[in-house]
Amino acid sequence: MIFKYLREPDPSNLLTSPEAFRYFEYGMFFMGWWSPQKYKILYYIAAACIFSWCVIYLPIGISISFLKDLSNFSPSELLTVLQLFFNSVGMPFKVLFFNLHIWRFYKAKELLSKLDKRCSRLEERMQVHRWVVHCNKAYLIYQVIYISYTMSTFLSAGAAGQLPWRIYNPFVDWRQSRVSFWIAAFHENMLMTFTVTQTLMSDIYPLLYGLILRVHLKLLQQRVERLCTEPGKSEEENQEDLVNCIKDHKLIKEYAQMIRPVIARTIFIQFLLIGICLGLSIINLLFFADIWTGFATAAYINGLFMQTFPFCFVCDLIKADCDHLDMAIFQSNWLSTSRRYKTSLLYFLQNAQKPIAFTAGYIFPISTSTNISVAKLAFSVVTFVNQLNIADRLKND
Numbered sequence: 001m002i003f004k005y006l007r008e009p010d011p012s013n014l015l016t017s018p019e020a021f022r023y024f025e026y027g028m029f030f031m032g033w034w035s036p037q038k039y040k041i042l043y044y045i046a047a048a049c050i051f052s053w054c055v056i057y058l059p060i061g062i063s064i065s066f067l068k069d070l071s072n073f074s075p076s077e078l079l080t081v082l083q084l085f086f087n088s089v090g091m092p093f094k095v096l097f098f099n100l101h102i103w104r105f106y107k108a109k110e111l112l113s114k115l116d117k118r119c120s121r122l123e124e125r126m127q128v129h130r131w132v133v134h135c136n137k138a139y140l141i142y143q144v145i146y147i148s149y150t151m152s153t154f155l156s157a158g159a160a161g162q163l164p165w166r167i168y169n170p171f172v173d174w175r176q177s178r179v180s181f182w183i184a185a186f187h188e189n190m191l192m193t194f195t196v197t198q199t200l201m202s203d204i205y206p207l208l209y210g211l212i213l214r215v216h217l218k219l220l221q222q223r224v225e226r227l228c229t230e231p232g233k234s235e236e237e238n239q240e241d242l243v244n245c246i247k248d249h250k251l252i253k254e255y256a257q258m259i260r261p262v263i264a265r266t267i268f269i270q271f272l273l274i275g276i277c278l279g280l281s282i283i284n285l286l287f288f289a290d291i292w293t294g295f296a297t298a299a300y301i302n303g304l305f306m307q308t309f310p311f312c313f314v315c316d317l318i319k320a321d322c323d324h325l326d327m328a329i330f331q332s333n334w335l336s337t338s339r340r341y342k343t344s345l346l347y348f349l350q351n352a353q354k355p356i357a358f359t360a361g362y363i364f365p366i367s368t369s370t371n372i373s374v375a376k377l378a379f380s381v382v383t384f385v386n387q388l389n390i391a392d393r394l395k396n397d
Contacts, residue, residue, distance in 0.1 A: 005019060005022045005023065005132070005133065005136045006133055006136055006137060007133070009126045009129040009130060011122055011126070014125045014126060014128070014129040015128070015129045015132040015133065016112075016113065016116050016128065016132070017109075017112035017113065017115060017116050017128055017132065017212055017215070017216070018109040018112050018113055019132050019136075020112075020131070020132040020135035020136065020208055020211070020212045021105075021109065021135070021205075021208055022136055023136050023139040023140060024139055024201065024204060024205060024208060027139070027197060027200070027201050028201065030197075031047075031050060031194070031197060031198055031201060032044075032046065032047025032048075032050050032051060033047075033098075033099060033102070033201070035047075050194060053191060053194065054091075054191065054194050054195040054198055055091070055092040055095065055198075057191075058088045058167065058191060058195055059085065059088040059089055059092075060168075061167040061168040061169070062081060062084060062085045062088060062165070062166075062167055062168070063085070064168035065081070065166045065167055065168040066081055066082075066085065068168065069166060073166075074288070075284075075287075075288045076284055076288040076289050076290075076293055077162065077166060079280050079281070079283060079284035079288065080153075080165065080284065080293075080297075081165065081166055082280050083276075083277045083280045083281055083284075083300065084165050086273055086276050086277050086280075087199065087273060087277060088195070090269050090270075090272070090273045091195065091198060091199050091202065093265075093269050094199070094202035094203075094266050094269050094270070095198055095201075095202055097202075097262055097265040097266055097269075098201075098202055098205065098262055098266070101261060101262040104258050104259060104261070104262055105205075107258050108209065108255055108258050108259050111251055111254060111255040111258065112212060112216075112255065114251055115216045115248065115251055115252070115255070116128065118219075118223075118244065118248055119219065124219050124222075127215065127218075127219065128215055128219075131211060131212060131214075131215040132212070134211060135208045135211050135212060138204065138207060138208065138211065138310075139204055139208070142200050142203070142204050142306060143197075143200060145299070145302060145303055145306055146196045146197070146199065146200045146303055146306075147193065147196065148299050149196065149296065149299040149300045149302075149303050150189065150192045150193050150196050151189075152295050152296040152299045153165070153192075153296040153299075153300075154185065154188070154189045154192075155292075156292035156293050156295060156296045157185070157293075157296075158182075158185055159292060160290075160292065160293075161181075163181075163184060163185055163188060164185060164188050164189065164192070165188050165192065167188050167191065169184050169187060169188075172184045172187070202266060203266075203270070203306065203307045206259075206263045206266060206267060206311045207310050207311045207314060209259045209263065210311055210314035210315065210318060211314060213252070213255065213256065213318060213356070214314065214317060214318055214321055216248070216252055216255075217252060217318065217321040217322065217325060217356075218321060220245060220248050220249060220252065220325060221321070221324055221325045221328045223241070223244075223245050223248070224245055224325065224328040224329055224332055225328050225332065226241075227241055227242055227245070227332045227333060227334075228332065228333040228334065228336075228337060229333055235337070235338055235341070238337065238341065239338075239340065239341055239344065242341060242344050242345060242348065243344065245348065246344065246347070246348050246351075249325075249348065249351065249352060250351075252356070253351075253356065256356045256358075260358060263358050263366075264358065264359055264360060264361055264362055265361065267308065267311065267358070267360040267361075267366050268360040268361030268363070270307050270308050270360075271308065271360050271370070271371075271374050273307075274304055274307060274308055274374055274375070274378070275374050275375070275377040275378050276378075277300075277304055278301065278304050278375060278378035279377070279378035279379075281297050281300055281301045281304065282301070282378060282379070284297050285297045285298065285301070305375075308371050308374070309368070309371050311366065312366055312367055312368045312370065312371040313368050315357070315358055315365075315366045315367055315368075316367055316368050318355075318356055318357075319355050319356070319357060319367075322352070322355035322356055323355070325352050326349065326352050326353055329345065329348055329349045329352055330349060332345070
């Protein structure tokens with residue numbers, strides 16, 4: 001049953017950390033990112049067709065349409081095509097980065113399985129289960145948000161008698177008849193559905209990585225807080241508990257290091273695109289869009305914010321979790337312990353004081369403040385357009 005990864009926790013059948021990517025893996029299969037054990041040749045042919053359709057044909061089709069019909073575009077149509085063009089150019093790089101580092105995805109799942117083995121208490125396993133459900137819900141929420149943009153643009157353009165994205169089609173002349181128009185419109189809708197799903201997958205996996213990382217940071221903090229608090233344990237047993245916590249922290253750092261390269265490249269591309277695409281979308285929404293195009297543009301803007309803001313916010317929370325772990329180590333019950341225990345604890349504290357942080361392109365930190373700074377660029381463009389009355393001039397033309 002597909003919805004079993006959204007179920008309430010059952011102590012006899014709890015989900016594990018690698019299952020946080022279950023719906024993401026379904027998407028990988030349908031987009032040609034993950035080959036099955038059987039019918040590999042047919043699968044590779046289908047995957048090559050999907051890749052060529054979304055990654056090669058789409059930007060070329062938009063470019064040809066842009067050059068051919070530039071004089072016939074309304075300002076709203078022109079901005080819609082431009083924002084799609086920039087996204088279509090950036091999307092192949094994001095897909096490429098993930099697939100080049102797909103081995104990191106499987107290695108990260110192995111590390112999560114090792115971290116799950118340390119969850120000996122029922123409440124720890126139930127906490128993992130709840131966050132796994134949250135990750136799978138996040139994937140479905142993203143799917144709804146991204147598809148809502150595709151459908152709203154398709155319906156609003158169809159109601160106006162225009163193609164949604166004006167992508168060049170060498171086989172169908174949409175101006176020839178009403179039937180040709182709807183054939184071309186449905187082709188564009190299907191193309192964008194697959195393309196948007198590819199974009200969704202390249203946008204969602206950093207968030208899934210970050211959410212499941214937070215779970216194990218919190219569980220480690222709870223284990224640290226329990227150190228030397230059980231009266232029946234000997235000094236050696238307390239020492240063993242501390243060593244296990246140090247090993248857990250090492251695994252968490254290894255997991256973060258494993259996912260860091262692909263996240264750095266993906267988020268860097270997203271930061272580059274969001275300023276341009278958000279600026280174009282806001283200009284379209286404020287100055288040119290009618291009510292139906294406005295709904296589609298608003299859905300697109302919502303999708304743009306979802307590309308970066310949730311993960312940037314999670315990065316801030318991860319940094320706060322690392323600070324809380326430092327405090328938990330320092331405030332643990334170590335005053336009456338042996339010199340050996342204190343030496344190990346000091347080593348643990350020194351390593352924990354290096355917070356887990358991610359950077360975009362290894363240049364600037366991934367955080368909410370960075371995301372806001374990038375978004376401000378878009379609003380600066382809108383202010384510039386408004387002050388020069390560029391929108392009014394385009395309307396008059």
